[in-house]
Amino acid sequence: MKMKKLFPAMLALLLLVSVGxxxxxxxxxxxGGSSSKGxxxxxxxxxxxxxxxxxxxxxxxxxxxxxxxxxxxxxxGGGEDYGAALKSKFASGNEPTxxxxxxxxxxxxxxxxxxxxxxxxxxxxxxxxxxxxxxxxNEVLGLPYNQEGYGFxxxxxxxxxxxxxxxxxTSFAKLQDAVKTxxxxxxxxxLKGVFALPGKxxxxxxxxxxxxxxxxxxxxxxxxxxxxxxxDFKYGDAFKNVLDLENKYSVQPTVSLDYSQQVEExxxxxxxxxxxxxxxxxxxxxxxxxxxxDNGIGLLPIPVEGFKEDAIPVGVPMYxxxxxxxxxxxxxxxxxxxxWLYTSDAGKEAVINDFKFxxxxxxxxxxxxxxPLAKAVYQYAQDGKTIxxxxxxxxxxxxxxxxxxxxxxxxxxxxxxxxxxKDSKTAWESSRK
Amino acid sequence: MKKRNLWYWLFLxxxxxxxxxxxxxxxxxxxxxxxxxxxxIENPQFIGFENYINLFKDQEFLESxxxxxxxxxxxxxxxxxxxLALALIVTxxxxxxxxxxxxxxxxNLIGGLxxxxxxxxxxxxxxxxxxxxxxxxxxxxxxxxxxTGFWALAILMSWQMAxxxxxxxxxxxxxxxxxxxxxxxxxxxxxxxxxxxxxxxLVAPAFTVSLFLTLSNSFKLYDQxxxxxGGGPFHSTQMVAMEIYKTxxxxxxxxxxxxxxxIFFIIVAAISLTQVYVNKKREVEM
Numbered sequence: 084m085k086m087k088k089l090f091p092a093m094l095a096l097l098l099l100v101s102v103g104x105x106x107x108x109x110x111x112x113x114x115g116g117s118s119s120k121g122x123x124x125x126x127x128x129x130x131x132x133x134x135x136x137x138x139x140x141x142x143x144x145x146x147x148x149x150x151x152x153x154x155x156x157x158x159x160g161g162g163e164d165y166g167a168a169l170k171s172k173f174a175s176g177n178e179p180t181x182x183x184x185x186x187x188x189x190x191x192x193x194x195x196x197x198x199x200x201x202x203x204x205x206x207x208x209x210x211x212x213x214x215x216x217x218x219x220x221n222e223v224l225g226l227p228y229n230q231e232g233y234g235f236x237x238x239x240x241x242x243x244x245x246x247x248x249x250x251x252x253t254s255f256a257k258l259q260d261a262v263k264t265x266x267x268x269x270x271x272x273x274l275k276g277v278f279a280l281p282g283k284x285x286x287x288x289x290x291x292x293x294x295x296x297x298x299x300x301x302x303x304x305x306x307x308x309x310x311x312x313x314x315d316f317k318y319g320d321a322f323k324n325v326l327d328l329e330n331k332y333s334v335q336p337t338v339s340l341d342y343s344q345q346v347e348e349x350x351x352x353x354x355x356x357x358x359x360x361x362x363x364x365x366x367x368x369x370x371x372x373x374x375x376x377d378n379g380i381g382l383l384p385i386p387v388e389g390f391k392e393d394a395i396p397v398g399v400p401m402y403x404x405x406x407x408x409x410x411x412x413x414x415x416x417x418x419x420x421x422x423w424l425y426t427s428d429a430g431k432e433a434v435i436n437d438f439k440f441x442x443x444x445x446x447x448x449x450x451x452x453x454x455p456l457a458k459a460v461y462q463y464a465q466d467g468k469t470i471x472x473x474x475x476x477x478x479x480x481x482x483x484x485x486x487x488x489x490x491x492x493x494x495x496x497x498x499x500x501x502x503x504x505k506d507s508k509t510a511w512e513s514s515r516k
Numbered sequence: 517m518k519k520r521n522l523w524y525w526l527f528l529x530x531x532x533x534x535x536x537x538x539x540x541x542x543x544x545x546x547x548x549x550x551x552x553x554x555x556x557i558e559n560p561q562f563i564g565f566e567n568y569i570n571l572f573k574d575q576e577f578l579e580s581x582x583x584x585x586x587x588x589x590x591x592x593x594x595x596x597x598x599x600l601a602l603a604l605i606v607t608x609x610x611x612x613x614x615x616x617x618x619x620x621x622x623x624n625l626i627g628g629l630x631x632x633x634x635x636x637x638x639x640x641x642x643x644x645x646x647x648x649x650x651x652x653x654x655x656x657x658x659x660x661x662x663x664t665g666f667w668a669l670a671i672l673m674s675w676q677m678a679x680x681x682x683x684x685x686x687x688x689x690x691x692x693x694x695x696x697x698x699x700x701x702x703x704x705x706x707x708x709x710x711x712x713x714x715x716x717x718l719v720a721p722a723f724t725v726s727l728f729l730t731l732s733n734s735f736k737l738y739d740q741x742x743x744x745x746g747g748g749p750f751h752s753t754q755m756v757a758m759e760i761y762k763t764x765x766x767x768x769x770x771x772x773x774x775x776x777x778x779i780f781f782i783i784v785a786a787i788s789l790t791q792v793y794v795n796k797k798r799e800v801e802m
Binding site for chain 1: 555556557558640656657658659660661746748749750751762764765766767768
């Protein structure tokens with residue numbers, strides 16, 4: 084009788100223990116499990132969700148051409164989430180082979196896990212300056228994804244109707260005139276505002292906009308920025324003027340306006356004439372109005388008074404990094420894959436046509452770039468009318484959590500511009516002590 | 517408890533092991549990490565109490581703590597007030613009371629993130645739409661000032677949790693003996709007196725439970741905070757949980773964030789335990 088009751092209990096216990104044991108043993112296996120088939124597995128953990136399907140397709144093609152290599156792609160997107168996810172990924176012990184780093188700060192943080200890529204073909208054809216942020220002595224610790232640029236994206240039809248020729252807008256004064264004209268004709272143009280300034284997105288104000296005006300101060304060099312003990316806001320007045328202009332003529336309230344409202348709700352439907360964004364918004368706009376995306380948008384410079392008034396900021400958003408703690412074969416395969424992606428004909432084809440990247444490497448046929456924003460960015464780069472990106476060299480969290488937040492305070496009238504400048508300077512200095 | 521033999525411990529073992537692995541060990545690890553300078557990537561080094569000293573000078577942390585306290589006071593009051601009110605409504609003899617119970621409880625079934633986005637739409641679009649229509653300036657631009665952001669969070673929280681707390685109150689309200697109420701009625705007590713002197717003391721245990729739940733939930737709020745205001749504008753509606761997350765992941769200060777989390781844990785535990793102790797003492801035995 085007693086046995087009858089005991090039996091189910093014993094069984095349950097046995098099950099529990101066996102589940103526990105299986106759990107242990109399987110995790111032991113996973114380290115070398117994949118190599119049992121003779122395949123080298125390259126795990127990629129990357130941040131750009133916009134092109135993940137295309138990327139997977141290209142990886143599949145690579146697998147077909149190169150037997151014995153398997154490529155796993157995981158995409159986690161959107162700024163800060165990627166950093167958090169990457170750290171969790173490493174902490175879990177399940178380290179990826181290829182991952183992304185953003186610039187000098189990331190390189191410093193991840194230094195012990197970055198393989199030297201200077202012997203890759205891709206590194207040798209990377210465009211001048213694109214490797215600055217990831218160089219350490221003679222070592223190249225990352226390979227650029229692509230180039231991106233931002234400025235004021237405008238609606239060509241609205242400009243036409245208002246009788247403004249975008250080609251004339253080459254200085255702050257002319258931009259101001261154009262904005263005033265647009266504002267006066269707001270009703271007949273069907274606009275809710277001239278701009279849509281997304282104050283909620285601290286990366287738009289605290290990183291992108293500020294970069295335009297801080298870059299010249301640091302000679303457009305991300306390493307100089309990274310090493311700078313202080314920031315002077317040398318072009319602070321120009322910065323204030325542009326921010327004020329955007330804010331004054333924007334759909335209100337700006338502090339709670341976010342990216343999707345700015346790009347999808349307001350700009351893509353023609354309710355505002357201009358937004359400060361980059362070539363990455365092309366697909367968002369195309370998703371709503373293909374015709375507008377293909378034939379109705381252009382890119383205007385962000386004028387920096389006293390420096391360049393007709394240039395746009397262009398830079399590399401992220402770099403590919405290879406984990407040097409993985410076994411040699413895997414590291415080699417990872418390098419080969421990146422080389423193939425940026426230097427082989429098939430890879431290059433995919434980078435331009437499928438990914439719609441603006442290449443950061445020599446040897447691409449730029450005439451194949453199809454979307455108008457990417458074309459405009461490329462054109463500015465050709466003409467030398469660019470301002471380099473330096474915001475990856477800001478102290479950790481400074482751009483978004485400090486300056487961006489202070490800009491929100493400034494926009495809602497909590498603090499004055501002078502206080503903003505003072506506050507941001509102090510924060511920079513104290514984190515660079 | 518009688519004799520605790522081997523079987524007793526054997527059956528308890530799975531739970532104890534699970535508890536140790538997912539709660540106790542991480543807690544101990546966490547406390548250890550809070551004394552280091554770990555940035556989430558490199559190996560940690562022991563630095564003693566430095567993190568704890570710094571966090572009491574950390575303006576942002578203190579501000580978010582103060583905001584959380586204010587928010588908790590307001591939402592504990594609102595949730596319990598509405599929870600009890602709803603419970604009183606649906607325990608009346610009405611035909612629709614079952615339907616109403618379901619409706620009031622429903623917000624609880626929606627995840628916090630989604631709820632936040634839904635209310636974001638309501639505050640931004642519906643409120644400003646009504647404001648435009650009626651010409652009421654103050655309805656426009658909710659979530660863009662710190663005051664309205666605060667109330668937006670409080671409204672969202674009470675809307676979601678009142679129905680849940682209602683269920684707890686219902687169960688106690690329904691166990692109040694009818695004879696007592698009838699006796700009081702015969703003695704000439706009006707309905708307000710009956711509620712204050714009979715129902716209210718008898719549902720006191722419900723207050724203990726509800727206050728504990730609302731208090732700890734409001735303190736720990738994260739997902740609604742993230743999706744509704746994202747801490748904005750200018751971090752003014754940033755609650756402690758979110759501040760800790762940001763310290764850990766956007767400022768790469770894992771150990772520092774951990775020390776904040778330890779302090780946060782101590783505060784929540786202290787307040788909740790005190791509250792339960794005080795409430796327990798006031799409960800009346802039937």
